[in-house]
């Protein structure tokens with residue numbers, strides 16, 4: 001762990017002088033002359049007569065910024081409310097770029113959580129939850145493909161938890177995802193999850209589920225060995241018509257009896273399930289993942305390099321040119337249908353919106369950040385221009 005003190009020492013400042021930086025004004029006096037000398041030695045041509053210090057150390061600058069904000073407030077451009085923010089649970093505050101050890105520039109990523117209901121009577125591993133509505137919650141970026149779900153993937157070695165949410169329902173996901181949800185007002189106590197059960201993926205194999213929009217009445221949880229623990233909820237819904245990873249993994253479970261036997265998966269849970277045509281991509285067809293996996297000769301779910309090529313082929317074209325073939329939004333382009341179907345499922349209670357950092361963010365104190373809904377002041381996007389500070393050309397947001 002590198003502390004600020006070490007960084008200052010590495011700049012050649014002695015311990016006695018480092019102490020003086022506890023006064024924030026000292027920074028303003030110490031560094032600008034040094035920066036000026038460095039810039040001069042680089043030969044940068046600057047008119048130094050025009051240099052000045054920002055912040056309230058400079059009362060003229062301070063009143064300029066106050067004037068801007070007062071005007072924006074009068075015009076009701078400044079708002080207060082809950083917003084999704086990268087947040088450190090340990091520090092109990094948002095973590096902005098300069099507070100981070102890793103993950104500079106990383107923002108929140110929104111997923112749709114598909115509520116896959118565990119069919120009653122609950123399986124043995126979940127029997128202590130009897131009386132509750134229990135859901136495996138799958139994180140997806142493709143809500144419009146839910147018509148083609150054939151199964152749900154879990155990693156046999158990943159640890160999952162079951163925890164109650166405000167509605168009285170019980171969700172199953174990884175602990176990391178549950179913590180993000182707890183900071184997004186999913187649970188009754190902000191930032192806290194109450195763990196009802198710890199479960200390993202292998203204990204949850206072959207569980208019968210009811211999933212929204214799919215034409216299959218019941219689908220089952222099956223093992224997938226490429227699920228990442230640090231992404232989404234660790235629960236992945238499977239759409240083999242459009243997701244090459246899903247097609248390859250489903251084919252593995254369908255072909256390999258030994259794999260099914262290892263996890264207690266019966267033939268009925270797998271063999272009747274075929275990819276369903278739900279999206280037509282001009283030039284590729286209506287089972288794009290199947291076509292792509294065949295074309296690139298993807299051998300199994302572990303064939304990383306070929307799967308990458310297959311995904312590349314389906315992803316972009318699917319988004320920009322794909323046309324939906326089923327449901328009330330049939331005939332619409334994927335880009336348009338995506339938000340509409342997401343909205344329909346959220347309104348009907350079949351899905352919820354969830355966010356997490358796009359990539360891992362750790363603070364300087366070593367904490368792993370989440371996305372939290374926090375109360376904050378913010379500036380409406382339309383007024384961002386007005387906030388560009390002309391003297392320094394910075395966007396003060």
Ligand code: ZZB
Pocket residue numbers: 139140141142145226227228229230231232233234235236237238239241242243244311314315
């Ligand atoms: C349904 C679906 C249908 C998906 C499709 C993809 C596609 P990306 O874009 O690489 O970030 N996913 C979610 N969580 C995990 C995890 N922990 N480990 C592995 N895979 C995970 O991938 C986002 C997609 O990865 C999500 O959207 C989910 O699968 C899966 F037709 O849900 B998707 C060409 C992809 N098509």
